[in-house]
Amino acid sequence: MVISDLHMHSSASYDCFTSMWDMCERAVALGLEAVAFTEHVELNSEEFPSNPFDYHKARETWEKVREAYRGRLVVLFGAEVTYLPHLEDEIRRYLEVHPFDIVMGSIHDAPVIDFWHTRNAGIVRDNPEKAREALKVYLAGTEKLALSGLFDVVGHLGVYERRMPGIWPGISGDDELEPLLISALEAIVRNSRLELNAAVLDKPGYLPAPRVEVLTLYREMGGLPPVFGSDAHHVGVIGGNWHLAREVIRQAGFDDFAHWTEVIRPSGPSYEAVRQGALGKKS
Ligand SMILES: [Zn+2]
Ligand SMILES: [Zn+2]
Numbered sequence: 001m002v003i004s005d006l007h008m009h010s011s012a013s014y015d016c017f018t019s020m021w022d023m024c025e026r027a028v029a030l031g032l033e034a035v036a037f038t039e040h041v042e043l044n045s046e047e048f049p050s051n052p053f054d055y056h057k058a059r060e061t062w063e064k065v066r067e068a069y070r071g072r073l074v075v076l077f078g079a080e081v082t083y084l085p086h087l088e089d090e091i092r093r094y095l096e097v098h099p100f101d102i103v104m105g106s107i108h109d110a111p112v113i114d115f116w117h118t119r120n121a122g123i124v125r126d127n128p129e130k131a132r133e134a135l136k137v138y139l140a141g142t143e144k145l146a147l148s149g150l151f152d153v154v155g156h157l158g159v160y161e162r163r164m165p166g167i168w169p170g171i172s173g174d175d176e177l178e179p180l181l182i183s184a185l186e187a188i189v190r191n192s193r194l195e196l197n198a199a200v201l202d203k204p205g206y207l208p209a210p211r212v213e214v215l216t217l218y219r220e221m222g223g224l225p226p227v228f229g230s231d232a233h234h235v236g237v238i239g240g241n242w243h244l245a246r247e248v249i250r251q252a253g254f255d256d257f258a259h260w261t262e263v264i265r266p267s268g269p270s271y272e273a274v275r276q277g278a279l280g281k282k283s
Helices: 020-030 055-069 085-097 118-126 128-147 177-191 212-220 242-251 271-275
Strands: 004-008 034-041 074-082 102-106 195-197 227-229
Touching (some): 034 055, 034 102, 074 085, 085 128, 118 128, 177 212, 227 242
Parallel strands (some): 004 034, 004 227
């Protein structure tokens, strides 16, 4: 079985302290075919006065790593760009001059509720109207993200459940939330594809991002096979929960994950090598 992990980070990301070398060494030991470093690109100057990602430094390291692992592991150079509607022009300009193999667009907050802190779970439980407001922001933002056409992959749809699973207001049947979800999925189907993010999937009671029912709807609407992403920030979880994640996509009616060659962009630094058959494992 070919396993590719197309969402991992290295020390080129502000919140990760493991080198690309160590991440790749572990990926080879696990027998993975391909990995994509999707490093955090943060253009929101309110949260990050300057983007903590150094493209040229990361690219230089990646080129060395790619050569060292040639024939053993395909190593792709990607980005996970935090999307906010008001940053769209800036993101577009950034991507025009900073080529990547895979660009993932992710929403990391829904301003009414900071969903990264479990202390806010009480607000979600006790104030469903506020939680619905956060979901509206999240879903409308996701539609805009996909409509922008800037992203090959939409990262961890439903990530607000990562730290607080199962306590959010239901989307299905909600007069406002359900149409927002449908519009977001329509935009993703037309312009991008989903990631199945396997972080926390092995914890009892935790949910995949997206949930099976959302992934099923996406498939029925014509969505392309999702990519697998562990969202690894350290070696211990590279390729993590892959079997559980595959079970999730099968429940949603997909046979398998997208192959990495289907996802990489023609303007990226690996595309020509792929066309010439210069990447990939030697058999
Ligand atoms: Zn993310
Ligand atoms: Zn990530």
